[in-house]
Amino acid sequence: MASVVLSEAEKLYIVHGVQEDLRVDGRGCEDYRCAEVETDVVSNTSGSARVKLGETDILVGIKAEMGTPKLEKPDEGYLEFFVDCSSNSPELEGRGGEELGTDIANTLYRVFSCENSVDLKSLCINPKEHCWVLYVDVLLLECGGNIFDAISIAVKAALFNTRIPKVRVLEDEEGTKEIELSDDPYDCIRLNVDEVPCIVTLSKIGYRHVVDATLQEEACSLASLLISVTSKGAITSMKKVGKGSLDPESIFEMMETGQRVGKSLHIALQKILDEEENLGTSRAKVGFLG
Amino acid sequence: MAAVTMRLPAARAPLDSSALRGGEKHLVAPGDTITTDTGYMRGHGTYVEDDKLIASVAGVVERVNKLVCVRALKARYNGEIGDIVVGRITEVQQKRWKVETNSRLDSVLLLSSINLPGGELRRKSAEDELAMRDYLQEGDLISAEVQSIFSDGAVSLHTRSLKYGKLAQGVLVQVSPSLVKRQKTHFHDLPCGASVILGNNGFIWIYPTPEQKDDEAGGYTANLEVSP
Numbered sequence: 133m134a135s136v137v138l139s140e141a142e143k144l145y146i147v148h149g150v151q152e153d154l155r156v157d158g159r160g161c162e163d164y165r166c167a168e169v170e171t172d173v174v175s176n177t178s179g180s181a182r183v184k185l186g187e188t189d190i191l192v193g194i195k196a197e198m199g200t201p202k203l204e205k206p207d208e209g210y211l212e213f214f215v216d217c218s219s220n221s222p223e224l225e226g227r228g229g230e231e232l233g234t235d236i237a238n239t240l241y242r243v244f245s246c247e248n249s250v251d252l253k254s255l256c257i258n259p260k261e262h263c264w265v266l267y268v269d270v271l272l273l274e275c276g277g278n279i280f281d282a283i284s285i286a287v288k289a290a291l292f293n294t295r296i297p298k299v300r301v302l303e304d305e306e307g308t309k310e311i312e313l314s315d316d317p318y319d320c321i322r323l324n325v326d327e328v329p330c331i332v333t334l335s336k337i338g339y340r341h342v343v344d345a346t347l348q349e350e351a352c353s354l355a356s357l358l359i360s361v362t363s364k365g366a367i368t369s370m371k372k373v374g375k376g377s378l379d380p381e382s383i384f385e386m387m388e389t390g391q392r393v394g395k396s397l398h399i400a401l402q403k404i405l406d407e408e409e410n411l412g413t414s415r416a417k418v419g420f421l422g
Numbered sequence: 423m424a425a426v427t428m429r430l431p432a433a434r435a436p437l438d439s440s441a442l443r444g445g446e447k448h449l450v451a452p453g454d455t456i457t458t459d460t461g462y463m464r465g466h467g468t469y470v471e472d473d474k475l476i477a478s479v480a481g482v483v484e485r486v487n488k489l490v491c492v493r494a495l496k497a498r499y500n501g502e503i504g505d506i507v508v509g510r511i512t513e514v515q516q517k518r519w520k521v522e523t524n525s526r527l528d529s530v531l532l533l534s535s536i537n538l539p540g541g542e543l544r545r546k547s548a549e550d551e552l553a554m555r556d557y558l559q560e561g562d563l564i565s566a567e568v569q570s571i572f573s574d575g576a577v578s579l580h581t582r583s584l585k586y587g588k589l590a591q592g593v594l595v596q597v598s599p600s601l602v603k604r605q606k607t608h609f610h611d612l613p614c615g616a617s618v619i620l621g622n623n624g625f626i627w628i629y630p631t632p633e634q635k636d637d638e639a640g641g642y643t644a645n646l647e648v649s650p
Contacts, residue, residue: 145591
């Protein structure tokens with residue numbers, strides 16, 4: 133991951149500040165930076181979202197395509213994740229970016245492996261034959277610390293924005309099935325994102341942990357815990373990253389913090405998504421210019 | 423307890439041209455015509471097309487007699503002798519350090535341009551060369567003054583005064599170099615207990631005022647020797 137070089141004194145300063153619940157930009161240990169969320173930025177996708185969390189900039193596009201269901205789950209659709217980090221910095225182009233990209237994609241697979249997160253049965257058209265496959269493409273535009281959280285917020289917002297066209301299956305006399313796409317572009321099914329989890333990254337700095345670390349704070353922390361929390365506070369997956377070790381007691385503390393913060397995150401995100409929805413067509417699209 | 427705020431993006435409102443103090447700054451964007459008068463010589467940031475002088479960078483037009491040039495607003499730092507800069511050590515080489523100062527080339531800090539810790543003045547010997555890393559390591563922040571400029575534009579720094587040297591605990595904020603005006607003093611003490619160094623290269627260093635114990639770092643300041 134892209135990181136900054138800091139002098140020992142700067143790191144010490146950050147660590148001492150965190151002990152007092154005071155971070156360099158004035159936040160508390162459990163405060164997020166102000167996030168900007170916008171959906172429907174890419175026109176030729178089924179759903180898209182762009183999230184700016186401080187310096188971090190993430191773009192997610194979802195395309196719904198028809199495919200065959202997996203053998204072990206014949207009456208469900210599925211999600212495919214692909215993460216691209218090449219536009220971030222020269223060191224992440226080519227092989228370096230691929231490693232980080234697959235790492236993030238695997239984390240997303242784990243987070244969404246929980247059965248209830250997305251209603252996969254609604255993505256089924258014909259059991260064993262046709263189903264909707266949602267290809268989720270994540271583009272890391274700028275890395276400013278805390279990319280996992282931003283990516284999960286963007287994925288949830290994009291899923292909220294996804295519109296899958298309704299299909300009807302017509303059966304001929306001989307038994308051949310034909311799939312008919314409805315002509316009306318507004319006739320579509322929306323996904324229920326109430327159970328979609330969001331990742332909360334807790335970085336251990338000194339003896340305390342912080343939420344939403346900046347690049348400088350990430351350089352000071354030796355270990356982090358990635359927790360995916362649903363809006364009700366249920367934890368779906370957990371992952372530890374970093375070279376340092378975590379004490380089991382501090383893991384419990386971090387989990388509790390993660391649950392609390394995760395619930396607030398979901399409430400704030402849902403509020404902004406509903407607000408955007410209510411603006412409807414009168415919303416001024418900002419996109420990438422402006 | 424946790425504060426999570428989100429907002430919808432808002433497009434930047436275009437500035438009303440009358441809101442700018444009329445006549446004081448002639449701002450241009452790339453492609454804007456500066457003048458159609460052919461009597462002017464073109465300087466940096468301009469080019470001639472169809473008998474018109476057009477700007478190639480976004481910035482302020484500067485006119486000196488017959489020379490017209492455009493000074494870019496978001497450009498790398500161009501060193502001037504006497505500037506105070508805050509830089510980060512990127513490399514330790516044989517008799518000098520390479521310092522990153524947000525300019526086109528890394529700045530140079532020669533071993534002969536620093537004051538040894540303790541303030542002693544002597545010719546630097548071979549032992550000093552080997553012990554360079556003890557004074558300044560990669561990643562350290564220093565405040566220095568521009569001594570001279572090489573022919574390729576690289577800046578040579580010196581810390582031959584007690585007020586310059588390695589920086590201890592604090593926070594670095596990076597802004598565009600064009601925002602920092604050249605003034606008499608760049609070291610300021612704020613009444614709230616913090617001190618500020620405004621580097622001309624856009625690096626601003628905020629640190630707790632020494633000899634003043636305030637909650638944040640005063641009691642916990644690690645005893646890092648500030649090499650003068």
